[in-house]
Amino acid sequence: MYRLAIQGGTPVVPAGSHVRWPVLGEEERRAVRGVLERGVLSGQLAPEVRGLEREFAALVGSRFCLATNSGTSALHLALIGAGIQAGDEVVVPAFTFVATAMAVLHQGAVPVFVDVEPRFFGMDPAKVEAAITSRTRAIVPVHLHGVPCELQPIAELAVRRGLVLIEDSAQAIGARYRGRMAGTMGLAGCYSLQSSKSMAAGEGGLLVTDDEEVYRKAHAARMFGEDSRPEDEASYSLAHALDGNRAYDSAAVGWNYRTNELSAAVARAQLRRLDHWNAQALASAELLGRRLRELPGVTPPEVPADRVPAFHKYRVQLDASKVGVEAQPPAVRDAVLRALRAEGCEVVLWQTQPVPGQTLFRKMEAASAGRPDRRVSYDLAQYPVTRAILDRSVVLFSQTYPLAPQPPALVEAYAEAFARVWTRLPEVLAR
Ligand SMILES: Cc1ncc(COP(=O)(O)O)c(C=O)c1O
Incomplete structure (x- = not known):
């Protein structure tokens, strides 16, 4: 029986095992x-x-x-x-x-x-x-x-x-x-x-x-x-x-x-190396996707038959209710992020609100209120899907250490770390 890194166990991903981006040769x-x-x-x-x-x-x-x-x-x-x-x-x-x-x-x-x-x-x-x-x-x-x-x-x-x-x-x-x-x-x-x-x-x-x-x-x-x-x-x-x-x-x-x-x-x-990195990112995304899809409530990115993605970011959506855990999605997201980071994974959120939620657009909307000819509506209730995605997902890997250049063994380690954390979600949330 393993102990999670947040419980004092050994991190799944050893320090220093990531490849930094950009790869310059x-x-x-x-x-x-x-x-x-x-x-x-x-x-x-x-x-x-x-x-x-x-x-x-x-x-x-x-x-x-x-x-x-x-x-x-x-x-x-x-x-x-x-x-x-x-x-x-x-x-x-x-x-x-x-x-x-x-x-x-x-x-x-x-x-x-x-x-x-x-x-x-x-x-x-x-x-x-x-x-x-x-x-x-x-x-x-x-x-x-x-x-x-x-x-x-x-x-x-x-x-x-x-x-x-x-x-x-x-x-x-x-x-x-x-x-x-x-x-x-x-x-x-x-x-x-x-x-x-x-x-x-x-x-x-x-x-x-x-x-x-x-x-x-x-x-x-x-x-x-x-x-x-x-x-x-x-x-x-x-x-x-x-x-x-x-x-x-x-x-x-x-x-x-x-x-x-x-x-x-x-x-x-x-x-000259674009095809190489894109192909490696796709192979890793498929490998990771196969492993993560086995976990109920975890939705990794899809690779549809009519598209060839160039995986720049790898966003994973989480639904704790599918494993019988009742908690606010942002609380689940943040707890999983912390636990995965403790396991040595690079994990980021990359934005937490729809773009029209940014201060600039709040100001623009307020300023337009008195001008019916120039009225803009940036009411955040108009973007429920964007909000739900941001509330309930994490991005595996980061901009400094993205998916593309990582070796397959490291990608396997991410799958293992994710499975450990998700399987013990109640303990992760209790921390
Ligand atoms: C979706 C999207 N559009 C536009 C840009 C703008 O590119 P740049 O940062 O080179 O101005 C970025 C860059 O981060 C982006 O992610």
Whole structure:
């Protein structure tokens, strides 16, 4: 009979057995050295930036790709490229990272949050339809945690209602939905290259589109609204990397959303191992899922037949009532988290409230109360599924030690630790 670590037993997962993310090897070092030796650190036509754009466009099968300094700026550029304007409404999920909604605010547009469905944490198509008004211009579904959301009905809805579809694939680089790469099914798709993501470049983002107008508008907005055309590449010279034939004539409001050569070079090295890490994460997710599914009341992420997830996060839902334990879901969640951490597991919550619960949106709702023409409703009662998921789930592994690079023996140890903790839930809760 074992003793749990919270009861003084030996932790199941030995200290020091996790692999840290991002995994940086000789390829990244060589890439960075190459940039330093070349001496060109930036420029939207510089070789690493353009190389990254070409390689990523080829990887996902898109006509155009723009590298940016963050996933958030890529989302903002996609909205600009799609012609979203101040006052337009953009439908986003209530369960996402704040950046999805923040990009909408950057454009002066209004995020309208809808609740998600509990299987893949994607926006609920029926609720998207109900949220559409005469001011709605776009829908931004999110492939949360790297699992593609149920996109088909949302894409059909967008076509039927004449709305723009932009995919937030920040967490789903390399994932597939019905054979198509996540991020390539709408007018534009956006990805993040921030350090925790599957292609970690420190900071950075990517926008892909097949639409030349979206590409050109986003291209200009990335650099101060200048019409610095992609064709200019023909006259780019490394010897005059900081000069070139720039017109210095802004035709519209723009930003400086360019990335830099060091980040782009690291991203290119990471791109070469993307398939490897995604495949390893999927194999581990399946292994762990098989073990966790044996425990009543424990729901690990599903891998549906029509999707290939790129497991960025591994969220496990808990229902204590299925093992005859009556307790508030957050109390169960927090007790399990503490017990698993004591067993040596990395466990996080990654957000505890729907995005519209954040102070910014509370303030926006309060400020809009006296303005019937600008009224926004961020009543949290509208997002019961998001709240239930957050109240009753934990994320196994963390951003510093995610699932993808961990060896199978460690993943097995997580399954063992979880089974021990869940089987002794009353004792875990009593602590
Ligand atoms: C779902 C989602 N959207 C957008 C972003 C924004 O990306 P970045 O942090 O690169 O701006 C993130 C990053 O965490 C994300 O998880």
